[in-house]
Amino acid sequence: DTEVTQTPKHLVMGMTNKKSLKCEQHMGHRAMYWYKQKAKKPPELMFVYSYEKLSINESVPSRFSPECPNSSLLNLHLHALQPEDSALYLCASSQGRGLGTYDTGELFFGEGSRLTVL
Amino acid sequence: QKEVEQDPGPLSVPEGAIVSLNCTYSNSAFQYFMWYRQYSRKGPELLMYTYSSGNKEDGRFTAQVDKSSKYISLFIRDSQPSDSATYLCAMTVDSGNTGKLIFGQGTTLQVKP
Numbered sequence: 210d211t212e213v214t215q216t217p218k219h220l221v222m223g224m225t226n227k228k229s230l231k232c233e234q235h236m237g238h239r240a241m242y243w244y245k246q247k248a249k250k251p252p253e254l255m256f257v258y259s260y261e262k263l264s265i266n267e268s269v270p271s272r273f274s275p276e277c278p279n280s281s282l283l284n285l286h287l288h289a290l291q292p293e294d295s296a297l298y299l300c301a302s303s304q305g306r307g308l309g310t311y312d313t314g315e316l317f318f319g320e321g322s323r324l325t326v327l
Numbered sequence: 328q329k330e331v332e333q334d335p336g337p338l339s340v341p342e343g344a345i346v347s348l349n350c351t352y353s354n355s356a357f358q359y360f361m362w363y364r365q366y367s368r369k370g371p372e373l374l375m376y377t378y379s380s381g382n383k384e385d386g387r388f389t390a391q392v393d394k395s396s397k398y399i400s401l402f403i404r405d406s407q408p409s410d411s412a413t414y415l416c417a418m419t420v421d422s423g424n425t426g427k428l429i430f431g432q433g434t435t436l437q438v439k440p
Contacts (some may be wrong), residue, residue: 315373
């Protein structure tokens with residue numbers, strides 16, 4: 210079983226709704242990520258948090274708003290989404306670069322939240 | 328030209344066959360190489376991780392890296408129907424660029440009983 214837990218597994222929302230995706234890991238990792246994956250495509254990086262600070266935003270539209278309340282939790286707040294935003298949203302974590310640690314980019318993914326925007 | 332090229336397949340083999348999955352890349356700065364397995368409608372699962380050129384074996388799986396040719400491979404011996412999945416190669420540089428994995432397109436494998 211994956212050690213990165215995502216909820217909900219499935220989400221259907223209208224274009225005017227506000228919803229959130231949640232992710233939790235207990236591996237002591239200090240870097241957490243949101244990826245978006247469309248059918249038959251590889252995951253695309255959206256955001257990276259390192260030590261609870263946003264370190265990478267891959268020019269993601271503002272209707273996606275990430276939040277990292279602590280080192281174990283990562284949220285993705287969704288507002289005014291478009292049908293083309295329907296996809297599998299994957300959370301991942303890695304050790305994180307810091308004093309005495311070395312991040313090789315080895316990511317551990319959750320099972321994903323499948324989002325459908327009507 | 329994409330940074331990482333991977334044949335999307337699909338690849339169909341009989342049970343027990345040896346499977347070879349391959350990726351080529353153009354960025355010589357890549358240092359860390361991974362293979363992920365992704366079952367339908369699930370998240371990617373880390374299968375193999377390698378750093379240097381050479382081979383790494385784990386059960387029926389062998390990962391091979393040839394940095395001089397910018398080529399990586401994943402071999403699956405005695406393939407099973409449960410190996411049917413999409414296999415993604417991924418790689419990253421050591422530049423403080425945490426989390427910027429570059430993925431191949433993924434190869435879909437079907438192992439027929």
